[in-house]
Amino acid sequence: MQTKTGERRRAILDVAASMFAELGYERVSMAAIAARTGRSKATLYNHFESKEALFAAVMVEAMEERGQRMLALLDPSDEDLRTVLERFGEAYLALLLRPEGIGATRTVIAETGRSDLGAQLYALGPKRFWDEAAIYIERQMARGALTAGSARMAALHLKGLLEAGVVEPALFGAEPLIERRKGVKAAVDLFLRDCAADGRTKPRRPRATHNDENGSAGRH
Amino acid sequence: MRVKTDERRQGILEAAGGIFRELGFGRTSMAAISARVGGSKATLYNYFKSKEELFAAVMFDAMEEQGQQVLDLLDPSDKDLRGALERFGVAYLSMLLGSEALANTRIAIAEAESSKLGAKLYDLGPRPFWEAVSAHIEKLMDCGMLVAAPPRLAALHLQGLLEAGVMEPALFGVEPLLERGGGVRAAVDFFLRGYAACGPDASS
Numbered sequence: 001m002q003t004k005t006g007e008r009r010r011a012i013l014d015v016a017a018s019m020f021a022e023l024g025y026e027r028v029s030m031a032a033i034a035a036r037t038g039r040s041k042a043t044l045y046n047h048f049e050s051k052e053a054l055f056a057a058v059m060v061e062a063m064e065e066r067g068q069r070m071l072a073l074l075d076p077s078d079e080d081l082r083t084v085l086e087r088f089g090e091a092y093l094a095l096l097l098r099p100e101g102i103g104a105t106r107t108v109i110a111e112t113g114r115s116d117l118g119a120q121l122y123a124l125g126p127k128r129f130w131d132e133a134a135i136y137i138e139r140q141m142a143r144g145a146l147t148a149g150s151a152r153m154a155a156l157h158l159k160g161l162l163e164a165g166v167v168e169p170a171l172f173g174a175e176p177l178i179e180r181r182k183g184v185k186a187a188v189d190l191f192l193r194d195c196a197a198d199g200r201t202k203p204r205r206p207r208a209t210h211n212d213e214n215g216s217a218g219r220h
Numbered sequence: 221m222r223v224k225t226d227e228r229r230q231g232i233l234e235a236a237g238g239i240f241r242e243l244g245f246g247r248t249s250m251a252a253i254s255a256r257v258g259g260s261k262a263t264l265y266n267y268f269k270s271k272e273e274l275f276a277a278v279m280f281d282a283m284e285e286q287g288q289q290v291l292d293l294l295d296p297s298d299k300d301l302r303g304a305l306e307r308f309g310v311a312y313l314s315m316l317l318g319s320e321a322l323a324n325t326r327i328a329i330a331e332a333e334s335s336k337l338g339a340k341l342y343d344l345g346p347r348p349f350w351e352a353v354s355a356h357i358e359k360l361m362d363c364g365m366l367v368a369a370p371p372r373l374a375a376l377h378l379q380g381l382l383e384a385g386v387m388e389p390a391l392f393g394v395e396p397l398l399e400r401g402g403g404v405r406a407a408v409d410f411f412l413r414g415y416a417a418c419g420p421d422a423s424s
Contacts, residue, residue, distance in 0.1 A: 024333060103333060109391045110244070110330030113323060118392035126388060127397075156384040156397065157410055164380030165373075172342035173332035177350075177376060186373055187380075190414045 009047050012037055017058045021100040025055055025107040052117050059104060063125045066095055071129070074136040081145055082192060089162045089184035096163075097180075102170050109171070130155050147194075157194075161187035229267055232257050237278045241323045245275060245331045272337050279324045280345055286315050287349055294356045301365055301416070302408060309382045309404035316383075317390050326391065350375050366415045374415055381407035 015037045019028045030051050034041040048054035073088045095101060112118035137158070138151035146154070162184060165177035178186075235256045239248050250271055254264040268274035293308040315321060332338025354375035360366040366374070382404060385397035396403070 106329050106333050109326050110333075112326060112391065112393040113241075116393070119394045122389065122392040122394045126392075127394075153398075153406055157381055157407070160380035160382075160384030160407075161377055162380075165376040168346060169342060171329045171332065171338075172346075173336065173338040174342035174347070175339075177347075178373065183376075187377070190377055194410055194413045 005047075008039075008043070012039075012044060012047055012054070013058055013061060016054050017062065020055060020058060020107075021103070024103060025051075025111075030054075052111070052115055055107070056117060056120055059108070059121055060124050062104075063121075063129070067125075067129045067132075070095060071132050071136075074133065076136060076139050079145070081140065082188060085158070085188045085191065086184055089188055090181065092162060093166060093180055093184065096167060097170050106171060130159055133158070154191075158187070158191050161191055225267075232264065232267055232274070233278055233281055236274055237320065237324075240275060240278060240327055241320070245271075245327050245337070246334075250274075272340070275327070275337070276341060276344055279328065279341060283315065283321065283345065287345075290315055291349070291352050291356070294353065296356060296359045296363070301360070302412060305378075305408045305411065306404055309408060310401065312382060313386060313400060313404065316387065322390055329391075350379055353378065364417055367417050369415065374411075377414070378407075378411050381410055 012033070016028075016033050019033060019036065028051070030044055031041055033054070034044045037044070044054075048057065070088070070091055073084065073091055075084060078084050096105075108118050108121050131152075134151045134155035137146060137154050140146040141148045141151060141154075164187065165183055166180060169176050176183075232253070236248075236253045239253055239256060248271070250264055251261055253274070254261045257264065264274075268277065290308060290311045293311055294304060298304045316325075328338050328341045351372075354371045357366060357374050357378070358371035361368050361371060361374075384407065385403055386400065389396050398406070
């Protein structure tokens with residue numbers, strides 16, 4: 001249903017998305033967005049009641065589109081769980097750690113004391129995304145590829161392991177503590193060591209010989 | 221000499237912390253802080269060379285002592301590995317999720333968008349803390365309680381597992397996805413299944 005209103009809204013979202021990415025939330029004003037869309041501020045406010053609401057709409061749209069693409073990597077029919085999870089992990093971190101992605105996350109965190117923007121976006125973003133990932137994990141548990149347990153907890157653990165050493169430093173603007181690929185491999189390795197119920201996805205080596213060569217961050 | 225100036229320094233940190241958390245880093249000026257403390261700007265600069273240095277002190281002065289107490293829970297002679305890790309996990313999250321600590325973390329993250337301050341703060345706080353945890357884990361590996369593995373990687377995994385479902389919601393201002401105690405138990409359980417030398421029950 002592409003009405004004229006829909007088209008206008010679309011144009012505003014596109015302009016706002018690129019301006020937020022380019023300048024950061026703080027430095028973008030509703031007046032500047034209106035100017036770039038070639039419409040009045042009044043028109044802009046007809047569509048979005050505040051800069052916060054406009055930012056939320058931009059974020060929700062981006063998260064939905066990219067999130068769906070990411071979740072599609074979790075193909076339930078692919079039996080090579082390790083490869084599926086590694087591909088997913090790398091794509092997930094690549095998405096999260098793009099400069100615009102980190103910038104947007106920082107903006108939301110910074111706004112948290114002042115508004116409920118964080119709460120709104122959390123529910124529609126990370127929460128919804130990992131709930132869907134948990135559904136995939138639940139299916140793998142049901143078919144016996146992962147040890148039965150709380151799928152939601154397993155999803156949170158997978159998320160924590162994948163993000164460890166990369167997301168927090170990125171938010172602070174510091175260097176990552178582990179190279180991304182190595183980190184993902186090590187995270188998936190530990191996750192499967194813990195959860196795999198299937199011989200094929202058990203660790204490649206017995207745990208007693210798990211050592212530095214096996215996806216290491218280096219020993220310093 | 222320290223004793224004499226400590227009280228004053230403490231007063232500055234409290235006043236500055238309040239203003240930073242109210243206005244954010246960018247909108248806070250040294251002049252406003254000295255006005256609230258009730259001294260001159262020159263006095264303030266005697267204690268802190270810059271606004272950056274002052275914010276770093278606000279963020280970590282209180283945490284330094286607390287951080288050491290949390291690290292002390294990891295006693296290498298403690299045979300109850302599971303218990304020690306759980307106590308450590310609970311204390312770690314309490315430190316991180318205190319309302320002032322959380323507000324300071326938000327400011328540091330927000331500031332990272334436009335300056336190097338965030339990276340400096342990361343190097344003063346989280347990084348050395350987890351390096352100390354990693355050193356402890358290495359000892360546990362050396363004495364055979366944990367399997368041999370890169371200790372820094374194991375420390376990162378412990379951090380990721382402990383913070384899962386709690387830290388991110390806190391930063392976004394929503395309720396945690398896991399109840400704290402249950403989350404810590406599950407995290408330590410997962411960690412020990414992966415890293416304990418003789419299976420997860422060896423230490424309980």
